[in-house]
Amino acid sequence: MDLSYGDDAEAFRGEVKAFLNAAWQPGERRRDELKAYIAEFRTNATGHGYLYRSVPKRYGGSEQPVDVIRAQVIREEFQRARAPMEVGGNGMNMTVPTLLEKGTEEQKELFIRKTVEGEYIWGQGYSEPGAGSDLAAVRTKGELSADGSTWIINGQKIWTSQGMQSTHMFMLVRTEPNAAKHDGITYLLIDLNQPGITRRPIRQMTGEGGFCEFFFDNAQTPVSWQVGERGQGWYVSRTTLKHERASIGSADGLGNQFDKLVELARETGRIADPVVRHELARIEGFVMAHRYTSFRLFSCAAAGEDPGPVSLMMKLALTEIGHEMALLAQDLAGEALLREPAAAGTRGRGPEKWLDQIMGSLGNSIAGGASNIQRNIIAERGLGLPRDLAMQAER
Amino acid sequence: MHFHLTEEQIAIQEAVRGTLADNWPMARLHAFAESDADFDPPSWQALMALGLGGILLPDSGMGLLDAALASQIAGEAAAPGPLIGQMLAVHAVALSSNPDVAGFLDDLVEGATVATLALDGSDHVQSANAARFFLTGSRNGPLELVEAGAGVTITPMPSTDRSRPLASVTFDGAMTHQLFAAGDPFIARLFDAALILVAADALGGAQKCTDMSVDYAKTREQFGQPIGRFQGLKHQLAQMALEVEPAHAFVWYAAYAWDAQLPDAPRAAAMAKAHLADVYVRCTRAAVAAHGGIGYTWEFGLNYWFRRAIFDRAWLGSPAEHRARAAQMAGW
Numbered sequence: 172m173d174l175s176y177g178d179d180a181e182a183f184r185g186e187v188k189a190f191l192n193a194a195w196q197p198g199e200r201r202r203d204e205l206k207a208y209i210a211e212f213r214t215n216a217t218g219h220g221y222l223y224r225s226v227p228k229r230y231g232g233s234e235q236p237v238d239v240i241r242a243q244v245i246r247e248e249f250q251r252a253r254a255p256m257e258v259g260g261n262g263m264n265m266t267v268p269t270l271l272e273k274g275t276e277e278q279k280e281l282f283i284r285k286t287v288e289g290e291y292i293w294g295q296g297y298s299e300p301g302a303g304s305d306l307a308a309v310r311t312k313g314e315l316s317a318d319g320s321t322w323i324i325n326g327q328k329i330w331t332s333q334g335m336q337s338t339h340m341f342m343l344v345r346t347e348p349n350a351a352k353h354d355g356i357t358y359l360l361i362d363l364n365q366p367g368i369t370r371r372p373i374r375q376m377t378g379e380g381g382f383c384e385f386f387f388d389n390a391q392t393p394v395s396w397q398v399g400e401r402g403q404g405w406y407v408s409r410t411t412l413k414h415e416r417a418s419i420g421s422a423d424g425l426g427n428q429f430d431k432l433v434e435l436a437r438e439t440g441r442i443a444d445p446v447v448r449h450e451l452a453r454i455e456g457f458v459m460a461h462r463y464t465s466f467r468l469f470s471c472a473a474a475g476e477d478p479g480p481v482s483l484m485m486k487l488a489l490t491e492i493g494h495e496m497a498l499l500a501q502d503l504a505g506e507a508l509l510r511e512p513a514a515a516g517t518r519g520r521g522p523e524k525w526l527d528q529i530m531g532s533l534g535n536s537i538a539g540g541a542s543n544i545q546r547n548i549i550a551e552r553g554l555g556l557p558r559d560l561a562m563q564a565e566r
Numbered sequence: 567m568h569f570h571l572t573e574e575q576i577a578i579q580e581a582v583r584g585t586l587a588d589n590w591p592m593a594r595l596h597a598f599a600e601s602d603a604d605f606d607p608p609s610w611q612a613l614m615a616l617g618l619g620g621i622l623l624p625d626s627g628m629g630l631l632d633a634a635l636a637s638q639i640a641g642e643a644a645a646p647g648p649l650i651g652q653m654l655a656v657h658a659v660a661l662s663s664n665p666d667v668a669g670f671l672d673d674l675v676e677g678a679t680v681a682t683l684a685l686d687g688s689d690h691v692q693s694a695n696a697a698r699f700f701l702t703g704s705r706n707g708p709l710e711l712v713e714a715g716a717g718v719t720i721t722p723m724p725s726t727d728r729s730r731p732l733a734s735v736t737f738d739g740a741m742t743h744q745l746f747a748a749g750d751p752f753i754a755r756l757f758d759a760a761l762i763l764v765a766a767d768a769l770g771g772a773q774k775c776t777d778m779s780v781d782y783a784k785t786r787e788q789f790g791q792p793i794g795r796f797q798g799l800k801h802q803l804a805q806m807a808l809e810v811e812p813a814h815a816f817v818w819y820a821a822y823a824w825d826a827q828l829p830d831a832p833r834a835a836a837m838a839k840a841h842l843a844d845v846y847v848r849c850t851r852a853a854v855a856a857h858g859g860i861g862y863t864w865e866f867g868l869n870y871w872f873r874r875a876i877f878d879r880a881w882l883g884s885p886a887e888h889r890a891r892a893a894q895m896a897g898w
Contacts, residue, residue, distance in 0.1 A: 172631060172822040173568045180567075240567055433898065442898050445890065451898065452889035456816075456841030459834070463569075463815035470569035478570065481811040487804075488812055543797075549807055550800035554780045557795040 174466065180240050187248040190219055195254040209255050210288070221245050222257050223287055226267060230283035239472045260333055262286040262293040266341055266360075269410045273358075273399045282339075282360070294331040294363065296342025296385065297408070304544050306343070307353045307405055307565075311387060313344035315394070322346075322359055322397065324367070324390045334383020335372055337363055347402045352565050358404035361392040377530045379514075421489055422465035428528070429458045432496055435503050435522060450499050457492045461485070480553030487545040493532035500525040569818070571635070578616075579635050585612045586643035592867050598646060599728035599870070605680070605696030610647040613640075614677025618649065622657035622759075623675065629825035630759055634766035634817055641770030641878075644729040644870045648682040648692045650763045655681030655701045658709060658756055662745040667711055670699070684712070684735060685760065685882065694720045694733035702737070705757050708748045713741040727877035729870055755824070758835035760882055762820045765838040768846035768878040769810070769817050771871050775846075775853035776806040778868065782857055799856060806852050809845045816841060833895040840885035840892070846875040 176184075194215050200208050216222045217233045224242065226232020235241075249256050257263050267286055270279055285291040302308040311326025324344055331337065340361050347355035363370070367390030373382040399407035433451060436442040464481060471478040501508060507522035508529075515527060536542045550556045557563075571579075589609040598606055620626055621633045633653050640649050656674050659667050673679040679698035684691045686704050691697075700718075703709035712718065717740030725732040746752045780803055783794030793799055820838035823831040850872040854861040861868045879885065 172818060172825075174822075176567045433896075436898070448893035448898055449886060449889050452837065452840065452892045453844075453885075455892075456837055456844070457812075459819070459837055460812040460816040460841065463819040464812040466569040466819070467815040470567055473567055474570070476570065479811075480807065481814070484808050484811055487808055491808070543801065546801040546804040547797070549804040550794075554803060554807060556780065556783060556800055556803065557792055559795065559797065560791070 176240050176244060180244050183241055184244045184248060187221065187245055188252075190216070190221070191248060191252040191254055195252055213255065213258075216254075217287075221249075223263075226271070226283060226287060230279055231287040232283075239469065243469065258287065258289040260292060261295050261341075262291060265295065266293045266339075269341070269358075269398065269407065272410050273407050275395070275398075277395060278360070278398065291339050292333060292337045294334045294337030294340045294383070294385075296328040296331065296340040296361075298330045299327055300329055304541055307356065309343050309345055309356060311342070311344050312348075313346040313357055313359065316391075320394055321391050322357075322394060324359070324361070324387045324392065326387050327384065328387070329373070329382075329384040331383045331385060332381060334370055334385065335380070337383075339363055340385070341398075343404050343408055346404075350402060353405045354402050356404035357401050358398045358407040359392055360396040360398065361390065365390060367391060375534070377527070377534075421485065422462040425458055425461055425489060425492060428493075428496060429455060432500060432503070435500060435525065439503050439505065439507075439522060441503055447499075447503070450502075454492065454495045454499060457488070457495065461488050461492060464488075480549065483545075483549050483553045486540065487542055487549065490532070490535045490542055490545075493528070493535050497525075497529040497532040501529055569815070569822075571818075575632065575635055578632065579639050581616055582613070582618070582636055582639040583642070585616060586639065586645055588612070590643050590645055595644060595729060595867065595870060596865075602722075604722065604731035604733065605693040606646045607696075609645060610677060610680070613645070613647065613649065614652075619652055619656055619677045620675040622653045623660050624657075629821070630762060631818060631821035631825055633759075634762055634821040637763045637766040638770035638773075638817070641767030641874070642774040644771070644774075644874055646693070646729050646731075648680065648697070648730075650760065650767070651683040651692065651697075651701060652677065652681050653763070654683065654756060654760060655699060655711070657759070658701060658745050658752075659711065661752065664743055664745060667743050667745065670711075674699070681711075683760065685757065688735040688737065690723075690732045690881070691720075691735045692730045692732055694735050695722070700735065700737075702742075703746075703753060705754055706748065708744050709746040709750070709753045709756065711743045711745055712737055713743075716740065727870075727873045729874055730877060754832065757882075758824060758832050761835045761839035761888070762817065762824060764878050764882055765820065765835075765842035766817050768842040768875065769813055771874055771878070772806075772810045772813065772842070772846045772849035775849045775868070775871050776803070776810050779803055779806060779853045779856035802852060802856060806849050806856075809849055813842055813845050833892050836888040836892045836895070839883070840888040843875075843879040843885050847879055850875040 195212060197205060197208055213222060220233045220235045223232035224235035226234065228234045246256070263286065267283055270283060282291060286293065297306055299309055299311060301310060311324065311328060313322045313324050316323055328342060340363055342359050342361060343356050344359050345355050346357040367388050369386045370383045372380045373384055375381055436447055436451060441447045468478050468482055504522040504525050508526060510523045512520050512523040512526050551558055586609065589612040618636050621628045621636060622630065637650060652674065656671070659671050659674060670679070674681055680693060680696045681699040681701055682691055682693050682697040684700040684702045688700065688702065691700065698714050700712040702712055717738050719736045719738070720733045722731070722733040783799055783803060784792055786793050816838055820834040823834045853868055854872060857866070857868060860866050
């Protein structure tokens with residue numbers, strides 16, 4: 172075992188540091204001035220091969236060979252310098268990799284550069300009121316126009332993050348009502364600013380927004396915006412995202428949150444209580460296991476080896492540890508939690524700010540594949556247990 | 567950056583696993599559990615023939631990580647024999663400056679003589695009748711090697727863990743060699759190493775319980791189908807996997823930190839022992855539940871791992887004690 176990244180990577184780190192020292196000096200810039208500076212910085216960093224590494228140059232990327240260690244060094248140094256990384260969100264995580272693998276040349280030309288530059292913001296159009304964990308049950312209907320040039324879409328999509336800001340959507344639409352469940356779906360891209368689409372924000376239990384639902388009433392998108400074959404949309408949506416995705420990021424975030432929990436115990440004067448010390452150390456055991464497992468996954472990814480079923484467990488582990496931390500935070504904060512915290516980012520928030528994490532930890536057990544679905548995946552794909560008969564019958 | 571097992575390390579684990587499959591099948595474990603013996607020469611000699619006794623020699627080219635990987639497989643097989651004590655005694659004797667003990671080293675490395683742990687008191691000593699040496703001491707006192715024979719009284723006890731029978735041992739004028747004087751930093755390191763090796767034993771046992779449960783769920787049929795198809799059981803098995811799979815890297819890290827003498831090594835050892843002891847107990851309990859009635863029988867054998875989990879949890883300090891130490895070390 173060796174946790175150093177090696178001489179090559181450290182030399183590379185020196186280059187990244189030098190670049191950041193010279194190129195990231197936001198100073199007192201604010202608002203539009205800062206925005207323009209960030210855009211210019213991103214272009215510069217991409218020119219140096221630090222951002223959009225998996226995206227070809229002709230679409231605005233830096234087209235670098237896959238190298239998870241360099242990618243990690245870049246993340247570490249950019250975070251240290253508090254420099255902006257890639258434009259986040261669904262566009263870079265989902266749309267671009269899917270288009271790179273399954274898109275037509277026209278689609279790549281049309282969408283990737285504008286996504287990379289942050290002009291196009293993508294909402295995910297997967298879930299529906301009747302299609303949650305059973306995603307392939309989508310019923311939003313797509314029909315071809317008489318001349319065969321346009322998809323006409325009717326139905327509803329829900330739980331779209333960043334939905335109010337989104338300019339475009341990638342969506343799963345039922346186009347072959349007579350085909351088998353998974354074989355009747357087509358993957359479409361659509362412009363959200365058109366008369367046939369209305370959107371409505373959904374208020375979460377935290378009291379804040381974050382999601383949208385969309386209603387489609389004869390909305391339209393050209394046939395040339397269909398990704399992959401008609402009826403193959405389910406499989407297009409499963410496109411593996413394999414571009415330097417291994418990182419130590421989520422474990423670092425968890426570690427930081429644990430440090431804050433210790434801080435909370437100090438602030439509230441409970442740190443000397445043996446029960447609190449035991450609970451903290453018990454939870455930290457899981458935090459450590461998660462952290463060192465992220466090292467393992469990262470090391471396997473760098474070596475091109477399969478780490479095995481443990482890679483399927485990271486999301487559930489993170490969620491479960493979050494629940495444990497929420498429960499202890501609730502005890503530590505005590506009566507402070509009787510006060511609803513001011514909005515995140517507001518000055519002067521006390522221990523009551525943990526209410527954000529206490530509720531957020533519940534969101535984690537639903538978003539991105541509910542915990543019971545994670546358990547099914549671990550059991551079936553990881554441990555090789557037989558599939559549920561009802562699910563098997565549909566395939 | 568390398569933080570997963572090498573092909574060579576996996577091959578060594580496979581060799582230990584194969585050796586124990588040949589020399590320590592369930593039938594032998596059952597017979598041992600019913601006997602008065604506290605030591606099993608055939609399986610011991612087979613393990614020693616693989617060279618496990620010498621892993622912690624300073625010039626072996628290996629380290630505590632490799633010792634932990636061996637301990638893991640011993641735990642998986644519920645192997646008898648004081649493997650942890652032997653490896654640590656070799657390490658301590660090899661690094662001691664006391665010239666009187668140098669002559670003991672070769673036989674210890676080969677396993678021709680047996681050493682067992684009597685750290686933090688000698689009320690619960692494994693394989694005491696077979697041992698030629700007892701490694702005694704405490705974190706704050708000296709570390710000593712006591713020879714079996716005159717001045718050593720061994721009183722066997724009925725032991726919860728049938729794979730590791732215990733005795734109470736008292737020393738009164740026995741031949742004693744000081745290996746390290748009180749206050750020598752080596753002593754704390756030896757205690758930390760012991761914790762990591764016990765954590766590794768627990769890891770192997772917890773993984774074994776999980777694997778047995780998964781296999782059983784695939785073959786056992788009720789209501790006309792394998793019980794592993796039912797979501798209730800599926801989720802219990804996923805929970806076991808969620809406990810044990812991430813714990814592998816925890817044990818690796820603790821051993822790696824000890825080998826590299828990183829500043830957080832003592833705390834990682836304490837945390838690993840506490841965490842793995844809990845994981846092991848939860849996995850053995852879940853395994854009995856997953857197996858139903860058959861898991862509750864003596865004959866099926868699951869109880870050996872259940873009992874071994876109780877041993878690993880209580881031996882060399884409970885999770886609560888080590889978490890209290892870890893809290894102290896963190897400056898909380």
